Amino acid sequence: MxxxxxxxxxxxxxxxxxxxxxxxxxxxxxxxxxxxxxxxxxxxxxxxxxxxxxxxxxxxxxxxxxxxxxxxxxxxxxxxxxxxxxxxxxxxxxxxxxPSQIPTPEEIGLPESAASLLTRPHGLVLMTGPTGSGKSTTLAAMIGWINRNRPLHIITIEDPIEYVHPPQYALVNQREVGQDCESFEQALKAALREDPDVVLVGEMRDLETIQLTLTLAETGHLVFATLHTNDASQT
Structure with a gap:
């Protein structure tokens, strides 16, 4: 091997x-x-x-x-x-x-309009597209920027964890479904009690996950999530 x-x-x-x-x-x-x-x-x-x-x-x-x-x-x-x-x-x-190195927003060519989302205090940011379109890499660059530049608490919930974010200016806790928690739903419910500022949801797979993600965004958190879609109408 x-x-x-x-x-x-x-x-x-x-x-x-x-x-x-x-x-x-x-x-x-x-x-x-x-x-x-x-x-x-x-x-x-x-x-x-x-x-x-x-x-x-x-x-x-x-x-x-x-x-x-x-x-x-x-x-x-x-x-x-x-x-x-x-x-x-x-x-x-x-x-x-x-990649072992988390790219910066500049390295992936993140548009200025998208980069402005990184300083928002709360809201929902959806990264959409087909498999292999760069959703995970783009989100990693965005979370990496927040980690380096904002004194916040970041929680990521993924299946599996792809990019590892060692804490820098921010505190980062990464939870893997099946290892650190039973499901996205369980981890999202717990996140409401873990004082996060930023939450990354690796994938919104079902209605309950979507509802909990929206609840987090509506209660003063900045939430990043992905959807597997092929075009804007599917999103």
Missing amino acids: EHLLRYLWDNNATDLHLCAGTEPRVRIDGKLFAIPGSEPLSVDFLDAVLTGLLSEEDADTYLADRQLDFAFSWADTARFRANAYFQLDRPALALRLI
Whole structure:
């Protein structure tokens, strides 16, 4: 597994796909390529990789649900968002590289109109778009700016945690669904009693999560959240 992650890193790839019965593939500049000289991966190899990455509890969930979202760190080099799943009754794994450095709003070209939201005292900021459009990276840059520049309490609720925000000028507490809390709903209810100024909701998946997110925004908090949509009308 180490040599596959190294190949991804050395070739500026964004994604790594591991499927039993086929060669490992990486995504470079939006296109998938088989890693040169690689051979089809065995079920035993994928099982060993997942055993090394998953806790016993996560492994049980993966086998029961036949899929699992999680994240992990590769030494001090990088962090990955991962989805383990089954296809043709065989294990598979998709990895997305998360940059180790949190980008600044300037580095991602955040418009001035959006940057002005970072100093708001309260309200709801929705980051919308299809998968891979940069929602997580944009929110990470915005939370990173607040962390560096405002003396506030930030709570993030994610599944899984992607970017890690060490406290700087702000106090940052990050909660991962399934590890630090049972659900988005539970964490949002608790957040109302945890004196937050800023709350990041990784994904609004259901009606109760949406209602609690709106309640936070209406009660004097600055709330950031994402929605998976393809266009403005869907949003």
